[in-house]
Amino acid sequence: MPPMPPLSPSQACPCGRSSPSGKPLGFTSCCDCFLDHFETTPAPDAESLMRSRYTGFVLERADYLLATWQTSHRPSAIEFDPGVKWLGLELRHHRLLDATHAEVEFVARQKSPGNPAVRLHERSRFVREASRWYYVDGDAL
Structure with a gap:
């Protein structure tokens, strides 16, 4: 199945990150740089990687999620x-x-056709290797 169509530059980023003033960040100001420029623009921390991976699921970007x-x-x-x-x-x-390990606890909500919405609550583990953060695994909560 092909990935979802890209978001418009002015659309709010699916990850929900806000500016310091509380305004939702646009996709191009947020996760887009990590998804479309993975080789040159790694997520700076585990939280940013978690957010960009959520956006990767929204946009069905298997390439980014696997990378x-x-x-x-x-x-x-x-x-x-x-x-x-x-x-x-x-x-x-x-x-x-520590300098190479982090945890992020999150709740993601999704709905499948014909089913009620579900909440995915997880504590995820991340590791930093060669100046780049990676998702390792997680525990459902």
């Missing part, structure tokens, strides 16, 4: 469920454990 998954835990492929609508991301906690 940002730590190799020892990376699946061989990602398949998206047809018709899933992502409804929002709430970051509950971001904790830097």
